[in-house]
Amino acid sequence: MPRIVGVVGKPNVGKSTFFSAATLANVQIANYPFTTIKPNVGMGYVRTNCVCREFNVKDTPGNSSCVDGIRLVPVELVDCAGLVPGAWQGRGLGNQFLDAIRQADALIHVVDAAGSTDSEGRPCDPGTHDPTEDVKFLEHELDMWILQILKKEWDRTVRRVEGTKEDLSSIIEEKLSGLGIRRDHIAKAHAKTGLNFERPTSWSDEQLLSLISELRRSSKPMLIAANKIDVPPAEENLKSLQATNHMVIPCCAEAELALRRAAEKNRISYVPGNSNFKITEKAELTPDQKNALARIKEKVLIPLGSTGVQDALNLAFFKLLQMITVYPVEDADKLTDHRGRILPDAYLVPYGTTAKEFAGLIHSDLASGFLYATEVRSKMRLADSYVLKDGDVITIASAKRHA
Numbered sequence: 408m409p410r411i412v413g414v415v416g417k418p419n420v421g422k423s424t425f426f427s428a429a430t431l432a433n434v435q436i437a438n439y440p441f442t443t444i445k446p447n448v449g450m451g452y453v454r455t456n457c458v459c460r461e462f463n464v465k466d467t468p469g470n471s472s473c474v475d476g477i478r479l480v481p482v483e484l485v486d487c488a489g490l491v492p493g494a495w496q497g498r499g500l501g502n503q504f505l506d507a508i509r510q511a512d513a514l515i516h517v518v519d520a521a522g523s524t525d526s527e528g529r530p531c532d533p534g535t536h537d538p539t540e541d542v543k544f545l546e547h548e549l550d551m552w553i554l555q556i557l558k559k560e561w562d563r564t565v566r567r568v569e570g571t572k573e574d575l576s577s578i579i580e581e582k583l584s585g586l587g588i589r590r591d592h593i594a595k596a597h598a599k600t601g602l603n604f605e606r607p608t609s610w611s612d613e614q615l616l617s618l619i620s621e622l623r624r625s626s627k628p629m630l631i632a633a634n635k636i637d638v639p640p641a642e643e644n645l646k647s648l649q650a651t652n653h654m655v656i657p658c659c660a661e662a663e664l665a666l667r668r669a670a671e672k673n674r675i676s677y678v679p680g681n682s683n684f685k686i687t688e689k690a691e692l693t694p695d696q697k698n699a700l701a702r703i704k705e706k707v708l709i710p711l712g713s714t715g716v717q718d719a720l721n722l723a724f725f726k727l728l729q730m731i732t733v734y735p736v737e738d739a740d741k742l743t744d745h746r747g748r749i750l751p752d753a754y755l756v757p758y759g760t761t762a763k764e765f766a767g768l769i770h771s772d773l774a775s776g777f778l779y780a781t782e783v784r785s786k787m788r789l790a791d792s793y794v795l796k797d798g799d800v801i802t803i804a805s806a807k808r809h810a
């Protein structure tokens with residue numbers, strides 16, 4: 408199952424700018440709240456060191472691309488409508504926001520680190536709004552949303568559970584499956600809170616809320632993109648944002664968008680996530696364009712090492728979702744598929760995926776006829792239950808061949 412990351416936050420913080428920089432999709436961006444109404448879904452990329460350098464081959468990627476030994480693997484992103492306090496009760500574009508978030512497996516919370524927008528996303532003087540409030544508020548909104556759904560007929564349900572010894576986890580799963588909350592999330596939250604699932608009538612309101620917060624943390628893990636870092640008070644706010652116990656990535660979505668657009672027009676060469684770019688020799692830049700690029704270098708790339716957008720995407724998939732990159736090939740010596748392409752595909756799979764499960768992700772026939780898999784480096788045969796490692800290059804022997 409491909410994983411989806413949601414770009415979330417209050418209005419006017421730069422979510423669509425971030426999304427557009429990551430996907431190069433043309434979406435509406437403007438300095439007022441509720442610019443985005445319908446969620447935008449698009450394809451971005453995570454970057455990882457390609458194994459082509461280690462094997463010393465020139466690869467011919469199919470499902471991904473490879474630039475200077477860096478594999479860019481496609482991932483799905485959703486740009487959500489802005490969330491305002493009370494969204495769980497339908498305030499603002501609450502319903503659109505929450506609907507989009509159902510499908511998300513992890514969240515990049517874009518925060519206006521400069522504090523230049525109030526809690527509803529209206530522009531205010533930089534430094535006058537405390538961005539840590541936005542972090543607390545978003546989590547509260549999500550918790551209230553989950554609580555509202557779980558609470559429906561809760562009292563009756565829990566009494567029944569105790570009477571009939573039904574499994575409470577299954578009931579919670581049924582109630583919350585529409586929010587993307589699965590069995591493993593419930594098990595994690597259960598273990599974390601230590602609540603007695605056989606006696607839910609004994610839980611206090613606080614205990615129920617603590618379960619909900621844990622369900623949210625496990626089903627929608629979140630990191631913070633501290634955006635508008637180019638606006639002076641933003642850097643001062645980083646420490647307090649870090650104190651909220653989230654990964655915080657300083658970010659300038661606007662700079663990333665400018666660099667990606669300039670690269671698209673061949674004015675510069677730039678690999679997303681790099682700490683530098685190069686102006687193309689034949690590029691005819693206007694003085695304004697030159698100045699803008701120089702400013703990005705001086706204000707963002709040199710002090711921060713990158714614009715932060717790619718770092719946020721990578722951390723969302725590799726750390727929050729614990730994805731790894733695996734390269735399936737058919738010929739272990741040539742590292743090719745049946746069409747002769749070298750290291751054609753890079754698959755992102757969650758850590759814990761076994762060799763046989765991986766076969767099933769490529770093609771169901773490969774899994775049903777699964778004989779064995781080998782790891783190309785060691786040439787060792789792997790058991791069905793072998794847990795794949797990041798950077799594994801795998802061949803799969805199957806009694807059935809897929810087309």
Ligand SMILES: Nc1nc2c(ncn2[C@@H]2O[C@H](COP(=O)(O)OP(=O)(O)OP(=O)(O)O)[C@@H](O)[C@H]2O)c(=O)[nH]1
Nearest residue numbers: 418419420421422423424437441442443489660661
């Ligand atoms: N200074 C600065 N401004 C930015 C940055 N990123 C976005 N902006 C500006 O912030 C404003 C809002 O950007 P959007 O991307 O439309 O914000 P949004 O969060 O999608 O807003 P809604 O769709 O209304 O929820 C625009 O004027 C952007 O140009 C940044 O990194 N630095």
Ligand SMILES: [Mg+2]
Nearest residue numbers: 422423442443
């Ligand atoms: Mg938007």
